[in-house]
Amino acid sequence: MSGFLPDHGGAEVRISPNFGPRRDGKRADAIILHYTGMETGEAAEAWLCNPESEVSSHYLVHEDGRIVQMVREIDRAWHAGASSWHGETDMNSRSVGIEIVNSGHFLGYEDFGDRQIEAVIDLCQGISLRHRVPPERVLAHSDIAPARKADPGEKFPWRRLAASGIGHFVAPAPIREGEALAQGSAGQAVENLQSMLALYGYGVDISGTFDDGTWQAVTAFQRHFRPALVDGIADESTVETLRALLAKLVKNVA
Known part of the structure; x- marks a missing residue:
């Protein structure tokens, strides 16, 4: 494949070689949000397009709101890894992956910027329309791989996305003292x-x-x-x- 037109209007295209066909006739009906966990967006973009990395994502959203598409939405990008949701263990074949530039928990974990989040919202709205993604299937990487991943993490503004019609959300119940279940509990x-x-x-x-x-x-x-x-x-x-x-x-x- 020498090139493609972006699925999302305004996205730049930089092709990653790290993709393949969706398996067993599966289609994308979920969106998985990640953070890059690297020092710079440029480094993350290069890594996602490096054949030696064996990882990719459909999209990368930079801090300034620029959207780069690396894999066509029709194809299977390699972003989810070992994962599970509702018993499905090939989430790469069932999802569109979005990497959001952020240093992550091990390199400072800064707040997500307004322009970046507005771009993520616009992108998610477009993907949801194109693939009929229900709100409850807009997920964090940590949701589908909790033993391995923490991204996009507790600083990610899910409430703001929900206000724009993206994702499944309720106001969290207030924290208060009371009984709790923890490691070692049983029954x-x-x-x-x-x-x-x-x-x-x-x-x-x-x-x-x-x-x-x-x-x-x-x-x-x-x-x-x-x-x-x-x-x-x-x-x-x-x-x-x-x-x-x-x-x-x-x-x-x-």
Whole structure:
């Protein structure tokens, strides 16, 4: 492929060789948001287009709002890695990936800028229309790979995206003292928590024991939906927020 016209108006094109066909007739019906986790956007762009990296994304959004498309939306970019959502383990074949330039947790993790987020919103709106992506399938990389990834992290403004019609969102329940489930907890309350997380989409085992996988899923959930305190402990605020999200899903389907 020598070139292509961008799927999204205004996007620049820089072709990555790291892509292939979507597998088994699968189509994109999800959007996965990442941060680059590198020192500069230029370095991230070069890495995503380097055949030795074996990674890519459909889009990269720079700090100044510039959008670069590297893989056609019809194709399978290599951005999700080992992942799971609602039992689907090939999220690369089911999603469009957007890398957002940000140094990430290990290199300073700065706030996302206004121009950058406006560009992300515009891009997500376009992708959602082209691929009929439902709000609940606009996801964080950490949602689908909680054991490995923390991006785009607790500083990402999901509330602002939701105000523009992007993503599934409820106001987080207030944090207060009370009973909480943590690593080592066991019993029916843990099983109920795991069942709710799995129903929402997280890849957790329903065992009744608060294991590492449950801690990772709770941490990912908090980064996305209750970012004021990210500690992997399922306090009342976390559980109430999860219940409210599930209730909103049921209401939307009804």
